[in-house]
Amino acid sequence: MDQNRNLFVAVAVSALFMLGWWKFFAEPQQIKAEQMHKAQVAAQQKQTPKPAEAPTTVAPPPGITQPQSVALSRTAALKQGGARIAIDTPTLKGSLLLKGARFDDLKLKNYHTTVDPKSPNIDLLAPSGSENPYFAQFGWSPAERTVIVPDDKTQWTQTAGTTLTPGHPVTLTWDNGHGLIFTRTIAVDDQYMFTVNDSVKQTAGGKITLYPHALVVRDGVPKTDKNFVTYLLHEGFVGVGQGRLKDKTYKDYDKEDAQPLTFDSTGGWLGITDKYWMAAVVPPQNEQFNGAFRATPWGAAKSYQANYILGARNLQPGGTVAVTHKLFAGAKVVATLRHYEKTQSIEMFDYATDWGWFWMFTRPLFWVLDQIFKLVGNFGIAIIVATIFLRLLLYPMANHQFKSMGKMKKLQPQMELIKKKYADDQQKQQQEMMELFKREKANPVAGCLPMLIQFPILFAFYKVQVVTIEMFHAPFWGWIKDLSAPDPTTYANLFGLLPYSVPTDIPYVGFLLHVGLWPILMGITQWVQMKMNPSATDPVQQKMFALMPLIFTFMFAAFPAGLVIYYTWNNLLSMAQQGYMMKKEGVEIHLFNNLPWLKKLFGRKEPA
Template sequence: MQPQDNSRNTVIFMVIAAIFLIGYSFFVWQPQEQRRAAEAKRTVAEQKLQTAPAAPSAPVFTTDRRVALAAGGARVPIRTETMTGSLSLNGGRIDDLFLTRYRETIDKDSPAVELFRPEGMRHAYFAQFGWSGQNVPGGVPGPNTPWRLTQGATLTPTAPITLVWDNGAGLRFTRRISVDEQYMFTVSDTVANLSTQAITIAPGAIVQRQGVPDDLGRNQILHEGAIGTFGDGTAFSTQQLKYKAWAKKEVQEHESTGGWLGITDKYWMAALIPAQDEKIQAEFRVRDQDHYDIHSATMIGEARTIQPNTQITETQSLFAGAKRNEILRGYERSHGIPRFIYAIDWGFLFFLTRPIFMVVEFFYGILGNFGLAILALTLTVRLIMFPLANKSYESMSKMRNLQPKMEDIKKKHPEDPQKQQVEIMALYQREKINPLAGCLPLLLQIPVFYAVYKMLFVTIEMRHAPFFGWIRDLSAPDPTTIWNLFGLLPWDPSSVPMIGGYLTGTFALSVLAIFYGLTMWLQMAMSPQAPDPMQRRLFQFMPIVFTFIMATFPAGLLIYWAWSNILTIFQQYIIMHRFKAENPIDTFLARFQKAKA
């Protein structure tokens, strides 16, 4: 039997080992396997293309955006403080959109983020509104309807536009499109029945994406794909459908009163929003997976019967933009959109992730830097856990002082582990020590650690948010690695063909990660040593392993964890001084003073 004094160290070791194994599998091994599979799939596809004649139905894409835009017919420019682009009069399609407040990279000359892309280009992405109906004389507006611009020249927040189409059989469709200062389009369709018979039609809208993002599969803890919130008008739930699951189940249908649905990326989303008192039929569909791989989110409203010489008006909305917390929350309140804030993938620990983000946002409002806000968050977490941690470190200090007595017991009964355990337990009882007390703060830190990582990963506020010095993006790994001599060489290791992903993944080692590893080593050195030599060696090895693992994590997470280690070290040092327990800091200072003398 193992002595009881090993129990605390065993628990800590198991927790750290579990974090290591899960973290390595989740963030290193799985992405590498997916990259290898994707490379192999592309290689096979390229070989097939080289050896087999092109299929007649194979898509041909243009890389020239101007050609694709011209093929869509006449256009109306879109200009706001947050967006630029155009919509096509052919079908009234919103298919050309850039988010001007965001750049593809941190470089100043980097192009604006593209959201919508016109058909004819690879990965076309657009939104369209229309009507459906059976046996309607003259038909209803469709994907290729030639709308006529009757009011406005450029769509801006202060200048809506009006489009008109007459079907030639007594139905006149008038569409008014407006856009606000952020990312919300409002589409009001008025249908006038000038014929002599009643007609029945239903409003509808679609967000369509051809293909999937090129970096799909790299973000293991993130939802990308179909998303929607559905309910009965009072209670709602949010449904998510990743691209891989979507491909397996080609059609998924939902009935709802109000709600919303669309297609989401990590930071961007296109979502259709009906009137919140209207019943809709929602559908997520994927088709033509061999060629265009078309993904669509569609909603159909209630059918309306329009009597002769009367008209109806249907108003729908389109959100097309960045999933910024305060913007989504503002639309949730002003437009009554249920659970719109959950367009951000807060994860299963949303009850921690959202409050942590709100705390960081609060500190950012005071300090003006998200890196400093993370430091303030860390201090807040440590203050909340201070009473529990204090008791834990007191117990650890007492155990450190008992190490000589525990060694005497082992020497006294070297061949009787059971007798060792009995006497060590009696020693714990006399000294009023709980050997497992030091594990609880560590266990409580694990969900907080995950929530901080999730917050850094999914919130656009963290994207390209600088700290100080070389840390220009808290949501990305530290760019200084051994492969660019810790930032001295002006090149990106990830750009190396074939092995770039491994250089910045498995074998990455950054300045921030090394600093984190040193703080982890010092914190573990201040804890009571494991009596078992094998455990002791494993504990000594763990900071080195975690230094390499954490190098691939966002810089903001390393700042959080390293600062948390520093606060822990300071707290432990004070308590160990109070209990006169030996600690490595005093030992080092004593040796330094002796060497200096």
């Protein structure tokens, strides 16, 4: 059994490892966490009387408007709604629509559409009438329909404050004309969290029951670049309830009979997320709520709504009821999410970042990269340094792998003799092989474990590169201005030396033309590393493995440059370590034998 067969064994064992990990570790841990959460909720409910039940039939107003035949520009859509309150923070700029007290106009000051700092800021929330409205809203749902409460058409009055800035809240009021006065005070911090304090005072009438609610709405699915690289990314609904991550994609609601996802929880949050930014509403964390993800028709598309409704507030004559909501609207900066999770006790808030199945690798890897970045100031250098640390961490295991490979290479001639001698008796051949391995104390699958470890590490690097906003527009050296994007160079115009650009929309071959310098370097290192091993005896395997570096070069050309840099650097370190161990074990390095021209140039000359 040679190194090529080890590769196939590694893939199979890797799949078994993933299934076993899920079955015997992840799933039991998840069930245990759910049971603990339920026990905590039950204990809390015993101590605190449950508020008047909020029946699921009492749903927040949909907040949906039908699309216009022609979508307005953002500027025109902002003008048609009426009066607004300006919002200005170190990280956000925009406005709050007084009609409906709707958060529907926010831009991210620190992020731009391209790597050019003069390019437009990223649009986060968008008003009705624009191409893809995206907004958040808070309100009250009455137990009786005869009670008039604020809705989308309510014109609030600004009674305090001017521009909404950190440390300078604004206050809105509205009188329903039937004995209820609604007051809303909105504050914002210097990052991305809004605090909405709602209160209702009754000046006349009898007992009234109201249910506070909050919602995030996105009309239509935003246009994003979708390819096999981003296929595993989650965009759509996201939240936490019952101690578990709750997520649904837009595609989950493509079918007309798709049912809403509803859940009850004490503590948690919910919203709608893109890859790098999110709008999410956060209820009081010590109060039970009913959350829901749902989609309804919106012209030819659909309107997606994440909402929660809290328990009843019983308003007595002359009394006042109140509630405090939170709204996160901004970039999913990991440190910021964790800050809110810790300081405001928002359960699992950093799970807004799509860490993926291998979160036990992805989260620590990001932490390591982030710590190194704080020291060196460049995420590309941080990737290289982290790769060195990983190689050092796996050094004993890799050495064991290379020693096993060395033994297998030494036994190669004897294995070939056994194959020829018992070519017609496979059972006897396998018995003799096992006797040979036992006699020489060689393990043909001992070299598989390091390869198994590489799969989740490579996937973790992929996830970190693609989903963490810290990598967004993060530069490296030279032509790499964005580690989260593919290498922008292409061999088709000699990496920019020829005075023309290469279109990407040429049918079938457009993507094949966009292969940058870093993917080519990665392919070369993989090819050289493969040549350090003896060729496979099977002609079919020889051809397949000869094509692998070329296939990987074109495939990885579409991946983030940071991932390609990691893979290239890891190949170089592996080659150096493998060469050292092969020389130490007295195993011939087949690189020169496979490349006679290289041996002629750099090999040792035999004495005359």
